[in-house]
Amino acid sequence: MLSTILDSVAENLNxxxxxxxxxxxxxxxxxxxxxxGLPGKIYTPAEGNGIPGVAFGHDWLKPIKHYxxxxxxxxxxxxAVAAPDTETGxxxxxxxxxxxxxxxxxxxxxxxxxSGNVTVNPARLGVIGHGMGAGAAVLxxxxxxxVHAVGAIYPAKTSPSALDAAFSVKAPGLVIGSAQLSLFExxxxxxxxxxxxxxxxxREMEKGTQQGxxxxxxxxxxxxxxxxxxxxxETVRGLITGFLLHTLAxxxxxxxxxxPTAEAKKVKSYFGQELQEHAFxxxxxxxxxxxxxxxxxAS
Numbered sequence: 686m687l688s689t690i691l692d693s694v695a696e697n698l699n700x701x702x703x704x705x706x707x708x709x710x711x712x713x714x715x716x717x718x719x720x721x722g723l724p725g726k727i728y729t730p731a732e733g734n735g736i737p738g739v740a741f742g743h744d745w746l747k748p749i750k751h752y753x754x755x756x757x758x759x760x761x762x763x764x765a766v767a768a769p770d771t772e773t774g775x776x777x778x779x780x781x782x783x784x785x786x787x788x789x790x791x792x793x794x795x796x797x798x799x800s801g802n803v804t805v806n807p808a809r810l811g812v813i814g815h816g817m818g819a820g821a822a823v824l825x826x827x828x829x830x831x832v833h834a835v836g837a838i839y840p841a842k843t844s845p846s847a848l849d850a851a852f853s854v855k856a857p858g859l860v861i862g863s864a865q866l867s868l869f870e871x872x873x874x875x876x877x878x879x880x881x882x883x884x885x886x887x888r889e890m891e892k893g894t895q896q897g898x899x900x901x902x903x904x905x906x907x908x909x910x911x912x913x914x915x916x917x918x919e920t921v922r923g924l925i926t927g928f929l930l931h932t933l934a935x936x937x938x939x940x941x942x943x944x945p946t947a948e949a950k951k952v953k954s955y956f957g958q959e960l961q962e963h964a965f966x967x968x969x970x971x972x973x974x975x976x977x978x979x980x981x982x983a984s
Contacts, residue, residue: 705922730803733803736809742786779843811932824847833932834857834859835859837860837861859886
């Protein structure tokens, strides 16, 4: 019986994922957040009343221009996005960035957007981010009733700790991690999901990595990070889009995108006790302390 249910959920996720990984039906408008006193960009569908809205946080040293396709993608599916272009320096203030994301949400819910034909429902606000921005999104969502959905894409460590803040996030969450950790990345994603106070779905990408999600392909090649991860980028966009359409737009046909058991091609999900063991593996060997220290150095 359980196997049948899981198969049905996976089939539902796969059914919609390929569609949501492609550009949506809405024409997209791009504007500046500067008019509201916050450097950054805003992406909206050309029209819509009471639509969902999310603030987006960028990764370390990654300005918003490196997420243009991702933010256009969300807007093309009817989701307004406000993306602060702040804390882009070498020593960012994570707490300050979380505050900027909070301001971005308030802007979305408080003014008419686009050409005056777009309004966001204040009850349909969320916050998402990539890497550092994912951690800042969790900080912004902790103990905040204004937040109704949180998406963390390959989250990175922050100070204050997003892992600690996750214990106070009651909004539904989608956390996306990587099965291919490198010296430049940390196993933050699974731990974050395991600490989540509310409902959470944890997906692990077989091919995608934190360094490959932003849209600065030339930099990635020159830095030796690897080839552009176009396929993985599209899949992550689809997963985030479906999750937001279900949690914020309340479109029931996308329920599988919030289901912690749902899986797709090259996407593995962990939940319950399996997630806890995956996030915090027990090592009873005599070298457990050294292994832990090595992991800290590698991160």
